[in-house]
Amino acid sequence: MSELAIFGGEPVIAEEPRRYRSMGEAEARAVAEVMASDCLSGFYGSPGDEYWGGPKVQAFEAAWCERYGVAHAISVNSATSGLFAAVGAVGVSPGDEVIVPPWTMSATAMAPLVYGGIPIFADIEDETFGLDPEAVRAAITDKTRAIIAVNLFGHPARLEELLEIADKHDLHLIEDNAQAPLGATASGLAGTIGHIGVFSLNYHKHIHTGEGGVCVTDDDVLGKRLAMIRNHGENVTDWLGMDDLTNMVGFNYRMTEMSAAVGLVQLENIDAHVEPRERFAEILSEGARNLRGLKVPAVREGCRHNYYCWCATYDAGDAGVDRDLFRDALIAEGVPCFTGYVEPLYRLPTFQKRIAFGREGYPFTLGAPDYTKVHCPVTECMHRDQALLIEVCSLEPSEELAQRIGEAITKVHRNTGELSSRAGELAAAS
Numbered sequence: 479m480s481e482l483a484i485f486g487g488e489p490v491i492a493e494e495p496r497r498y499r500s501m502g503e504a505e506a507r508a509v510a511e512v513m514a515s516d517c518l519s520g521f522y523g524s525p526g527d528e529y530w531g532g533p534k535v536q537a538f539e540a541a542w543c544e545r546y547g548v549a550h551a552i553s554v555n556s557a558t559s560g561l562f563a564a565v566g567a568v569g570v571s572p573g574d575e576v577i578v579p580p581w582t583m584s585a586t587a588m589a590p591l592v593y594g595g596i597p598i599f600a601d602i603e604d605e606t607f608g609l610d611p612e613a614v615r616a617a618i619t620d621k622t623r624a625i626i627a628v629n630l631f632g633h634p635a636r637l638e639e640l641l642e643i644a645d646k647h648d649l650h651l652i653e654d655n656a657q658a659p660l661g662a663t664a665s666g667l668a669g670t671i672g673h674i675g676v677f678s679l680n681y682h683k684h685i686h687t688g689e690g691g692v693c694v695t696d697d698d699v700l701g702k703r704l705a706m707i708r709n710h711g712e713n714v715t716d717w718l719g720m721d722d723l724t725n726m727v728g729f730n731y732r733m734t735e736m737s738a739a740v741g742l743v744q745l746e747n748i749d750a751h752v753e754p755r756e757r758f759a760e761i762l763s764e765g766a767r768n769l770r771g772l773k774v775p776a777v778r779e780g781c782r783h784n785y786y787c788w789c790a791t792y793d794a795g796d797a798g799v800d801r802d803l804f805r806d807a808l809i810a811e812g813v814p815c816f817t818g819y820v821e822p823l824y825r826l827p828t829f830q831k832r833i834a835f836g837r838e839g840y841p842f843t844l845g846a847p848d849y850t851k852v853h854c855p856v857t858e859c860m861h862r863d864q865a866l867l868i869e870v871c872s873l874e875p876s877e878e879l880a881q882r883i884g885e886a887i888t889k890v891h892r893n894t895g896e897l898s899s900r901a902g903e904l905a906a907a908s
Contacts, residue, residue: 482893484810485900490886491812496874500685500744500751508739521732523710525717530705534738539692541745546670548694550701553738554708557656557678557691558585559731562592564674564693565624566725567703568650570595573844574623579609580822581857582628586654587823589626591834593725594841598622599824601854605776607789608635610856614643621845624650627672629658631867632784633777634668641671652676656691657786657871659684660752664780674700679737682872684752684784685744687737708732752784758875759785762868765884766790769891771797772866788868789819791860799894801863803901807893811886815868818861824852 483489512518512534520532530536535553542551554560570576572594578587580599587597600613607630614625625644627635637653644651655661655669656678662668669675674697679690693704702718703711703725710728711720720726733741744751763774773791777783792801805817828834829849832842873879890897 482807482810482890482897483812484807484897489810489812490889491879491882493812495812495814495879497872498874501740504743504747505740508743509736512735512739515735517735519732519734521709523713523728523730525714529709529714531732532735532738534735534742535733538733538738538741538745541742542692542694545745545748546667546694548670549696549698550694550704552693552701552704552708553733553741554691554693554731555733555737556689556731557654557676557680558589559708559729560676560678560691560693561585561589561626561652561654563704563707563729563731564652564676565589565595565626566593566707566727567674567700568624568652569722569724570623571724572841573621575619575621575845576623577609577614577617577625578823579626579628579630579857580824580852580854581607581819581860582630582654582823583656583820584823584826586626586628587826588828590624591828591841594844595623596621596841596844596846597829598847599822599849599852599854601856602630602860603636604791604856604860606633606635606778606781606783607631607860608633609640611636611639611643613854614640618643618647618649622647622649624652626652626654628654628656629661629668631775631789632658632661632786633775634658634661634663634671634781637663637668637671638665644673650674656680656683658784659748660782661784662782663778669694670696673697674704679741679744684755684786684871685741685748687733687740687744690733690737690741754875755785755870756783757877758873758880759783759788759870761877761880762788762870762884762887765881766887769797769888771795772887772891785870787819788870790866791864792866794863797891797894799898800901801866803897804890804894805866807890807897808886811890813868813883813886814873815866817866819865819867821861822854822857824849824854
């Protein structure tokens, strides 16, 4: 009998790995304090100090500014809301083009649609999976208004080069920094290099408030516009002296006082939440670094990778067995892994059928491409053939578990010959 668990052998990891829990007594006390105050939200959508939120929201934003060294931090109820607000703040209007990557959470590509903008998909680079600057250059037209770069899996995109492109063409660079709260390049922290950075505080991120997000910027006008879009900005244009009323349409993207109170505690302890995940992923990479056909996550020189996901690049030809069968064998060994991440976003029905807001056409009649003909080869190859992932951020980051996962990867890799020869038998049995 084979030693592989997929063929009935004993798995390396017999028990289900524990999920990471970041909430503790300090967060519970912070929520209890807010409850006792009877102020669960301090916002009003009208002129006055409460336009900017309650005491916890304002304290949280001040703490975020201090930690990230930015002039403005605008809390929101989700990073998706933050992306919508960011696209509005930079003035995207009907028919404007926004360059986006196709391999990320769907909100990145949906944000332009809120304002009638046209998402233009540019391919990713094959090392750390951010927007490929060359693909961005090729996608720019006289209709381009902004670029949204995603710091995917916790590693910064090529932000300095993307910012240079944006500045050259008088565009705004928005960073979707949901997965890289302490990611960094030689220029500084991810999320602070572009004109606007958007952070996520969703419950499965490194730090969280259940749901929530933060937008940051050093631009005073963008900061004001972000805050206005968050909170019914049409009511305060005279009070704030806003001459440009583009996209000043009322939204409620406001964060609650309880979420802000939890966020203050989580932010104070952010290093203790991020660093163990990084060490966990580094142990995984150490264990799998020299295995044929498996390339561990790259870290560009001068960069910091926060490892929301550990994403290895798999080559079935070199490894000697189909990627999905390799994945199934790892799962049988107790490894919580998956393949492909997400399908290229241009394959979503919204784009393939060119339907938005309940009717066919708008905004896709305003010069959008035929998305059925969009092809981003690096993205499609990663999704279809190469991406092998472990969601580090969801796991209790014990070094013992990381070592055992490494042992399981090595075990399966050592037995790829038998795994391949019995693939037909396995398929028939299933």
